[in-house]
Amino acid sequence: MGDSLRLGLVGAGQISGAYLKTLPRLTNVTLTTVADLDGNRAAAVAAQMPDVRAVTPEELYAADDVDLVLNLTIPRAHAEVAHAAIAAGKHVYGEKPLAATTEEARAILTAAAEAGVAVGCAPDTVLGTGVQTARASLDAGDIGSAVAATAFMVTPGHERWHPAPEFYYQPGGGPLLDMGPYYLTALVTLLGPVRRVVGMSATPRATRVIGSGPRAGTRFPVQVATHVTGVLEHAGGALSTLMMSFDVWDAQLPRIEVYGTGGSLSVPDPNGFDGTVRIFEAGRSEWADVPENGGYRGAARGYGLADMARAIAEGTPHRADGELAYHVLDVIESLLASADAGAAVEVGSTCARPAPVASGARPEQA
Known part of the structure; x- marks a missing residue:
């Protein structure tokens, strides 16, 4: 695999198709396994991807050839899958939102920090x-x-x-x-x-x-x-x-x-x-x-994953990170709380503004 980060995909539903189209053209991530509660769906994906095998979620978390879990489950399962991946010592990158609530999301970030693994989250x-x-x-x-x-x-x-x-x-x-x-x-x-x-x-x-x-x-x-x-x-x-x-x-x-x-x-x-x-x-x-003056040209779903893999290899921050996703979720919860209370709500979190992407950059290198 060289320097490529090895991926295990959990959740072979509708959104997975967009990622599966992008992954083959990203040079620093390699899909090795796919899992779904519906084993037939996982098998159907594996059958289309060379050197990818269908496994159960538990087998994927325990796999030696999985460095990062790509969490494409439905929102209410995001936290459960993230915690299982982190407990197994894997990095995790998920579809949005980071979790169903900020309480669940903060628990994910805390667990990841304690385990020394990275958390990333769409949208990229x-x-x-x-x-x-x-x-x-x-x-x-x-x-x-x-x-x-x-x-x-x-x-x-x-x-x-x-x-x-x-x-x-x-x-x-x-x-x-x-x-x-x-x-x-x-x-x-x-x-x-x-x-x-x-x-x-x-x-x-x-x-x-x-x-x-x-x-x-x-x-x-x-x-x-x-x-x-x-x-x-x-x-x-x-x-x-x-x-x-x-x-x-x-x-x-x-x-x-x-x-x-x-x-x-x-x-x-x-x-x-x-x-x-x-x-x-x-x-x-x-x-x-x-005129175009920034961003990954020809980007598609999964480029945030490649940006994260590069950052992990370099020991630097990645752009679609957990703290940004947490802040966005906090803003969402605060808006709904404000609507319920009929009053302005202070947002309890903040985050760094992500680094810009230079024109012509590649996520594996930027």
Whole structure:
């Protein structure tokens, strides 16, 4: 394997396909094992990947040829899998959110620190050319000092396309926990950590109906807020307005925009890795495209894993790390707590703003 970090993948569900497409082109990580509670799903993945074997989760944690566990289970299982990996002395990188609650997430980070292993967490979309080009423009002062930002993610709901969508509407789900990490991680990357929030939420529909697959037409209960809006006060003073919804059929809204003393910046979809950044500068009459100036070119899901593997080898910090994921989860919980209390909530955590990604960099080398 050389210097390659050996991976064991736990959770061969829908999101695993995106990672499996990326892993073969990352030179510092090598997939060796795959496990799932459904052994047939693990076997189906292993059959498509050379030199990869299907095992049980317990066998994967104990395997000598696994250095890092890639945790792609559903959100409510994130903490259980992370703890099992850490107890076996493995590094762990998981899908977002880090855990279902900040209490669970802090326990993961504490256990990892005691075991001397690293924790990473999606999203790594912010490492692509879209958000990183926007960051480079902000850092260069192209729109002056940041004053405010907006972030909108609206959809009618995932039950339209997902064959088993119930977990999106159970504790640990909802638009803020499902899609919020993409937008909040981007806002923290662009504007720094959040110190205070004000939130409001609603659950307009008590039930939802599965729209596709063998269970189409099945009605199920909604147990979480499906429309959340709020204002974030960043430590640097900028105010971000956020709206995350599973209750909007269509809207003509920006994904993310940042407003400064000397102009405005339009940031591409943070659920993707690339896209065109646009700028409106004071004194100009129209928007203009910003040339690509940062980020991993051609990035896809798993680039954060390669960035983490490089950092482990070098003994340096990685970008999609556990403290960033914890802070984002803390902001999410604080927004929901604010909505329940009807008052502003101080965010108890903070984090370092991740290091920028230089234009043309590779995650195995940057």
